[in-house]
Amino acid sequence: MMITAQILPLLLISLPKFSTSQQNTCPLGCLCDEEKQQVICDGPTVVNLPDRIPSGFDVLIYRNTSIRAIAKNSFRKMDKLAEVHFENNNFLSTIEKMAFKGMKRLKMLKFSNCRELTEIQKNSFSGIGNQAGLRILFEFTPIRRVEPNAFRNAQNIRELAISGEELALSRYSLANINQLDFLTISGVVLIEPEIFTNSTRFHSIHIKNSNFDVPPNCFSSLSHTSLLLIEQSRINSIAPDGFSGLSTIQIIELHANQIGTISARAFANVENLGELKILRNTITELDTSEAIFSQALKTRVEENTLDCGCGLKWMNSVQEISDINFCGTTGSFRSIRSFIKSKCLIPPKTQHYISNTGFPSFSNCLLLIFVILFNLKI
Numbered sequence: 001m002m003i004t005a006q007i008l009p010l011l012l013i014s015l016p017k018f019s020t021s022q023q024n025t026c027p028l029g030c031l032c033d034e035e036k037q038q039v040i041c042d043g044p045t046v047v048n049l050p051d052r053i054p055s056g057f058d059v060l061i062y063r064n065t066s067i068r069a070i071a072k073n074s075f076r077k078m079d080k081l082a083e084v085h086f087e088n089n090n091f092l093s094t095i096e097k098m099a100f101k102g103m104k105r106l107k108m109l110k111f112s113n114c115r116e117l118t119e120i121q122k123n124s125f126s127g128i129g130n131q132a133g134l135r136i137l138f139e140f141t142p143i144r145r146v147e148p149n150a151f152r153n154a155q156n157i158r159e160l161a162i163s164g165e166e167l168a169l170s171r172y173s174l175a176n177i178n179q180l181d182f183l184t185i186s187g188v189v190l191i192e193p194e195i196f197t198n199s200t201r202f203h204s205i206h207i208k209n210s211n212f213d214v215p216p217n218c219f220s221s222l223s224h225t226s227l228l229l230i231e232q233s234r235i236n237s238i239a240p241d242g243f244s245g246l247s248t249i250q251i252i253e254l255h256a257n258q259i260g261t262i263s264a265r266a267f268a269n270v271e272n273l274g275e276l277k278i279l280r281n282t283i284t285e286l287d288t289s290e291a292i293f294s295q296a297l298k299t300r301v302e303e304n305t306l307d308c309g310c311g312l313k314w315m316n317s318v319q320e321i322s323d324i325n326f327c328g329t330t331g332s333f334r335s336i337r338s339f340i341k342s343k344c345l346i347p348p349k350t351q352h353y354i355s356n357t358g359f360p361s362f363s364n365c366l367l368l369i370f371v372i373l374f375n376l377k378i
C-alpha cells in the first residue's frame with residue numbers, strides 16, 4: 001500500500017513527459033533525416049507503418065520493407081505529410097478502403113516496384129482531404145484490376161498514372177472523381193463500359209501501350225475534356241457508339257495504333273467535339289465513310305495505312321484524305337487514290353464536287369457523299 005501511494009504521483013508526473021518524447025522519437029526501423037525532412041523506413045524487419053512520426057517531417061519513404069497492407073486510416077496521426085513513397089515492397093498486396101483518409105497536405109503518393117500490389121480496391125483512395133493538387137503514381141507495379149469506385153470522391157488530383165499489366169478497368173473504376181488534370185494509363189487489356197460515370201473536370205486522358213476493344217459508351221459522361229488520346233495500342237474494335245456520351249471535348253485522337261475495325265458511327269454521338277484526329281494508325285476495316293463520321297468542327301484522317309479493298313472507294317472521292325492515307329502491304333506508301341483507281345470504280349461525279357469543298361467542313365461533305373451514294377444505289 002505504502003509503495004503504491006509513493007509511486008502514483010511519480011507516474012502521473014512522468015507519463016506526459018514519456019509520451020512527448022515518444023512523439024519526437026524516430027520510429028523503430030526508420031531513419032529521420034532532418035535536413036531533407038524525410039523519414040525513411042527501410043529493410044525487411046519493418047513490418048508495419050508507424051503510428052506517428054516526429055513533427056517537422058514532410059516525406060515518408062517505405063523501402064524494401066515486409067509491409068503487407070496499408071490499413072484503413074493509417075495516416076490519421078500523420079496527416080501533415082506531403083509525400084508518401086512505397087518502393088520495392090515485395091509483400092505489399094492490399095490497400096484497404098480509406099487508407100489515406102484525412103491527409104490534408106498530400107501532394108505525392110507513389111508506388112514503385114511493389115510486385116504484389118495487383119488490385120486497387122473499392123474506396124482505397126477515398127477520403128483524402130488534399131488541399132493541393134495530388135499526384136498518385138504506380139510504376140513497375142503490376143496493377144491488374146481497378147475495382148468500381150476505387151477513387152470515389154477523390155478531388156483535386158493533379159495526375160493519376162497507372163502502368164498496369166493485363167489491367168482490367170471495371171465499370172465505374174474511375175467514377176465519381178472531382179477534378180483530375182492528367183490521367184495516364186498503360187497495360188490495359190479490358191475496358192468495361194462507363195468507367196468515368198459521375199466524374200467531372202478531367203483535363204487530359206491518355207491511354208497507351210494497351211490492347212483492348214472500345215465497347216459502346218466506354219467514355220460516356222465525360223465532358224469538358226481537352227484531350228482524349230489513345231496511342232501505341234492494339235484496338236481490336238471500336239464499337240458503334242464507342243465514343244458516345246462524351247460532350248464538349250476539344251480533341252479525340254487515335255495515334256499510331258493497330259486498329260481492327262472502326263464501326264460505323266463510332267464517333268457519331270459526341271456532342272460539341274472540336275477535332276477528331278486519326279493519325280498514323282494501321283487500320284484493317286474502315287468500310288464506310290460513316291466510320292469516321294462525327295460532328296467535329298474539324299476532322300483529320302492522315303497517314304494511316306489501310307487494308308485497301310473496293311470497300312474504301314468512297315475515300316477515293318475525298319481528296320483531303322485519299323491522298324494522305326496509304327494502302328497496306330501490297331501498296332505500301334501509295335496513296336489510296338492512286339491504288340484504288342486501278343481496281344475499283346470511282347463513284348462518278350462526286351469527285352469534282354468534293355474537291356471544291358473546304359477542309360473544315362469535311363464531316364459535312366462526308367455526309368453529302370453518303371447522301372449521294374445512297375441515292376445512286378436507289
Ligand SMILES: *[C@@H]1O[C@H](CO)[C@@H](O)[C@H](O)[C@H]1NC(C)=O
Nearest residue numbers: 042043063064087088090113
Ligand atoms: C532493395 O530492393 C531492391 C530490389 O529488390 C534491391 O535491388 C536493393 O538492393 C535493395 N536495397 C537495399 C538497401 O537493400
Ligand SMILES: *[C@@H]1O[C@H](CO)[C@@H](O)[C@H](O)[C@H]1NC(C)=O
Nearest residue numbers: 149171172175176197198199
Ligand atoms: C452518380 O451520381 C448519382 C447522383 O448523385 C448517384 O445516384 C449514382 O449512384 C451515381 N452513380 C455511380 C455509378 O456512382
